[in-house]
Amino acid sequence: MPVTATATSAVPASYLAPVFAQYPLEVVSASGVWLRNARGERVLDLYGGHAVAGLGYDHPGFTAALARQAHACNFQTNAVAMAVRERAAARLVRFSQLPFASVFLVNSGAEANENALKIALRATGRDHVAAIEGGFHGRTAAAGAVTSGAQAKWYGFPRTPFDVSFIPRGDAAAVRAQVTGRTAAVIVEPVQGLAGAVELGAPFLAALRARCDEVGALLIFDEVQCGVGRTGHPFAANLYGVMPDLLTTAKALGNGFPCAALLMTQPVTAGLKLESLGTTFGGGPMACAAIEAVIEAIESEGLLEQVRRVGAAIRAQCVVGPVTAVQGAGLLLGLRTRRPARQIQAELLEGGILAGTASDPQVLRLLPAYVLGEEHVELLRDALADLTP
Ligand code: PLP
Secondary structure (H helix, E strand, O other), rough: OOOOOOOHHHHHOOOOOOOOOOOOOOOEEEEEEEEEEEEOEEEEEEEEEHHHOOOOOOOOHHHHHHHHHHHOOOOOOOOOOOOOHHHHHHHHHHHHHHOOOOOEEEEEEHHHHHHHHHHHHHHOOOOOEEOOOOOOOOOHOOOOOOOOOOHHHOOOOOOOOOEEEEEOOOOOOHHHHHHOOOOOEEEOOOOOOOOOOOEHHHHHHHHHHHHHHHHOEEEEEEEEOOOOOOOOOOOOOHHHOOOEEEEOHHHHHHHOOOOEEEOHHHHHHHHOOOOOOOOOOOOOOHHHHHHHHHHHHHOOOOOOHOOOOHHHHHHHOOOOOOEEEEEEOOOOOEEOOOOOHHHHHHHHHHEEEEEEEEOOOOOOEOOOOOOOHHHHHHHHHHHHHHHHO
């Protein structure tokens, strides 16, 4: 299924800010795990729009739920009670199978992290946050401050809003040295997404939990990319058996309808005051209908089990051609490549398969929809096997 590259010259003058490198692909429609370009050529999407399209495209239940809510009432703020908002929050907590007591609904991963950090700094009265080397948390002032390497590359603010230090992955001694009585919070992606689907592992996450308890800091899991079923479990917290004080999630939560959530335990919730947090669009009824529909589909279609099964098939079958190993969890996978991953990405796309890259140049990142099947894994395996090792 060869795909014709979209020539840059074919794109008319654009008024969009020139900040995104473009894939040589223009999508006009999509269904299931398949994208279609203007020529009608199909592309197998293993990237899911940065891990967002968890249900894939044109999912009947999701599309119908959004249409129903648009007809019923497309917007009211958080100052006006709506049953769909209550249902979405309750459903998310139930889905998590974790002892969370409240949910603050916002619009993006960065905004969820921004609020989580603010809550932790205010609750503890401290001025230091520890993050993990390789972690990505978003591009706003606080989320960018705890993003590894942001200061050198794109941060842009003259100073960070609090002191930050970065703990090397897996370094227990550094956890003790850097997480102290000054530390308000430790923020961590249990599986680092942009870094290339790097699992930090249960022992390291448990060490962070223990040290936070010792010094009275809060533990924030950033599950913006690895949450909502992406690992084959509701959250990575379930997979690794470590309970955070705050958990942020976004991306697959809305399957493309912009939304994010911050889940909090009872002690964190007890510290919240009226008007201490706010948002206009967060918790809007369309976003809430999207959240409900996503969780309904994951549960009723057995998608957690499918993510685990199809993820295992990729691990078992795709160490071929230029791929030397597979890392990550569920359908958040990094294929370690002998040649630069960008080359492999370009070659796969010429053959009709879209994959992502990572900040590690030797890792090809896969973030497909949870509805991906074994038949699609075979297409990937055969395409990889045909490439020069
Ligand atoms: N945290 C993680 C782990 C992410 O992967 C991302 C986005 O890629 C973010 C936060 C930021 O989310 P958003 O782009 O929705 O602000």
